[in-house]
Amino acid sequence: MKKLAVYCGASLGKDSAVVTATKKLGQYLAMNHIDLVYGGGRVGLMGILANQVLDLGGNVYGIIPNQLADRGAALERLTDLTIVENMSVRKQKMLDLSDGCLALPGGPGTLEEIIEAFSWARLGNNNNPCVFYNIDGYYDELKKMFDTMTAHGYLTKEDRQKLLFSDSLEVIFDFMNNYIPPKIRKY
Template sequence: MCSQEEKQMKKIAVYCGASSGNDPVYTKAAQNLGAYLASHQLELIYGGGGFGLMGALAKEVLAKGGVVHGIIPKVLYDRGAALDGLTDLEVVADMATRKQRMLTEADGCLALPGGPGTLEEISEAFSWARIGENNAPCAFFNVMGYYNPLAQMFDQMTAKGFLTVADRQKLCFSDSLTAIFTFMKTYIPPEIRTYPGH
């Protein structure tokens, strides 16, 4: 249901593997996400690669008439990792610059299954939200329970007092794209942490 408070979503940063994993379900999920983005007029911002889930996602968005913005570090571009035919491709100096550019452009951050790089990027986006450096909602597309252990880790952080209950609720794990984008549209950033005497 729409409301006046509903966040306007236009560009979604998606973090995902440059590998496909060992189950076709992950590629299918990437393609489903690509089709969803295109059909809802949501532009994709991603790492610019043409391999693995990254390639499957971007190709599906393009095939369905959607818009894809690639942001790739020069070292990967020089190795031939980039996908041809993107709406636009920005080659940046390094990975840190890529992450910053993606966050700057994004209205929402979403992680498909992936490896350490995927985990690093979405974790940084969520961490920055807690200090007021990222107003975009963060979510995990929890395909076939892939991120269940991570969700349990965040619950452990909360139980042990390293993450507030309120901030834990600002992070979405779901296997439903409808639920994920409802979460994003109604998201309110965390309250900025304050320190005694300031």
């Protein structure tokens, strides 16, 4: 694992444990020489994570759509800041640059980006492992939904095992380092 795409919000949320875990993730990335690839923002969890990695000597690659950069949302001190045309280009570029995908707690944008990455993995368009950093059980209900999809036959058991929900960085990076992409469905 050389570069990790992290999806997270431009908001801090209300749970201080999430801020603490975000800083812990930043420390882990910097100490293990794993570059951060993220949405390029300077506020919320995005800003906390990127600044933590940078403050500890790590590399951070931000990809931000021009509409957000024009509003002043970009963190300028990054190793590399790429301004792209729109969110679709950003999502593709983040996948292209990274070796894994991780979602911190966040809102609809965070959820949409990690779900798309997992969906693309099932289609053969993303070989990166996808993980939900399940701090304080934030993603418990979503985990149940994926289990329900599997129980109802909309997601295979094999593919369900390719999506991890965990609050342990050790478990997360062990999963990512041993990940084998899903087999591509044949029709």
